[in-house]
Amino acid sequence: MKYLDEYRDPALARRLLAELGAVATRPWRLMEVCGGQTHTLVRQGIDELLPAGIRMIHGPGCPVCVTPVAVIDRALELAATPDVVFTSFGDMLRVPGTSTSLLQVKAAGGDVRVVYSPADAVRIAAAEPRRRVVFLAVGFETTAPANAAAVLLAESLGLTNFSMLVSHVLVPPAITAILEDPECLVDGFLAAGHVCSVMGYTEYEPIAARYRVPLVVTGFEPLDLLEGILMAVHQLESGRHEVENQYARAVHRDGNQVAQEAIRRVFRVADKEWRGIGSIPDSGLVLADGYERFDAALWFPSGPRSPESASECIAGQILTGVKTPTDCPAYGTRCTPRHPLGAPMVSSEGTCAAFFSAGRTAAAPSPALNAATS
């Protein structure tokens, strides 16, 4: 595979690991913000191969995990509404709300459809003018341009039966919130390459300077991650705190201007509630003035607001890196992918689910070969 094999070469991986071992003179804690990067780290077993002192902290970068229960409950309510076609990306379907999930609403007769692009939801609306089509618009800056484009498409088609339930989140305010936390353990960040491919990385430069932390824009293949980690450790060891770009093949400093313009046109920045973390100022997107008619939250009368989950899930501490999944007493016992107590166990990008599928336990830091846990 010409475009992937180069980034999975075992010999190069060993060379990067050896260099990392030689460069690191003391323990460092790095946070990969993105759930996709968590997935690669755990799936490839990269974090187990890192030198002993280098610890990866899995950040709040799974959009499924940080969507508030109130939004899920609202989605469930809309999905059960008789004339509604409720559309969503696949991995939102299993997320538990207060009492049920979209999969269960679907099984009970709700018209819930998995789409692979928000434009598909618009197409459904065009094809079924008598139904009200709602798209659950979640995700970071990566999905925002496509969601904005879907609204613009619906507008150009003159559709009046398409709306979005918007729960968009933004990465830089989340990084700032983590750094402001007095319990913050993070020495440096791997910034998500795909977010930066849209937004560029100028937003990160004041963060790096103010909090004196290295931020390395990093891709998603095993060698991307190893190189990103190495670049961050180089900075830490030499006392630098800059934004560097490991993912130069996809990321330009100014990002994708067309995508940014679409976001700016359709959305505006607002305070946002994050599941397990709480409210972060200016960390979300809502539909901008002139596009409220596409807001599903305004289309349908609001039900009572759900309280945040009172379960024993420690999602907030997991998502900010204060604790690891195996620190949680419910992990792997009362909380499993089959019966998730909280969102990080739901999505395959979620830290807890990634740990669980890799067979990790508190008793087995290199759990793959530990028979006792089977």
Next chain:
Amino acid sequence: MTASPLFTACPAPTAETEHVLLGHGSGGRLSAELLSEVILPGFGLAGSAGRPLEDAAVLPLPTAEIVMSTDSFVVDPLFFPGGDIGSLAVHGTVNDLAMMGAVPVALAVAFIVEEGFGMRELGRISQSLGRAAHAAGVKVVTGDTKVVGRGAADRLFITTTGLGVRMPLARPSAGRVRPGDVLLLSGPIGLHGVTILSTRDSLGFETEIGSDSQPLHRVVAAAVAAGGDGVRALRDPTRGGVASALNELAAASGVGVLVEETALPVPEPVSAACDLLGLDVLHVANEGCLLAFVAPDKADAVLAAMRSRPESPGAVRIGQAVAEHPRRVVVRTGIGAERVLDMLVGEQLPRIC
């Protein structure tokens, strides 16, 4: 066949319809016409003009171990590159028999058809099923057709039940894997699942691949001829993919399984699609490859025998059974780390980003 003049004024549906009607499942004349004009000719069998249609088939089976399996097929879309629901319904059951070391002998086929289903499509699917059965050397000996109201089924469901005769030397069983056994894979993985995904309207990506759907009993026969009862366990990794199949075998035998990720034959379009959608190829469905655990002293001979078959020229060794981590499947990744490969919980859902 045309309707009798006596019935020309009657609004009852006639056989010339382009769609399957509820009346086609009534058990009356329309049912008989559907059977004799669409389904049985498709299977390559004479209609009512041939041998009488009895309520059940009589099979002269040799004194041997009879193997039986049944499976239902509900696939969307019904036609896909590399096959359709008709051929799939043959291959699926033939392969289930084959995984027990059986030569397939006879198939029973049941159709559940939604009212309004295209008659032409039903004919095409019947013909495909018939061709696949003929190519596999298995006879369709009995069957059933039901028509249900619009909305009560999704177009067409097919259930096939197969009978086979176990080869004399064959003793494959999920519980016979022992530490040290070599794990072989007969061909590339992920083709069927990714083909099905790529043909769904909403996905919007194109590939040049097709399903790997094919019968595997001749591969099994070659493997058994070369390895005898050293062919310890066979499994076709259909739904749930290689991950589920290996977990089932590990659990049934109480052994650990170690898979070398770099040895897995993953076609480039499959790999690209899985990366794009956030799917693990080891969880993606296959319909034309098999996993075999083989005693170490027979592994080379069995691998050579598998490679000699046109169905499996790319057979490879991908791992082995181990005494460590019993009942767990572990993958050694491309960069040298290890991870546990678990079964999926529910359906594999594409990730957001």
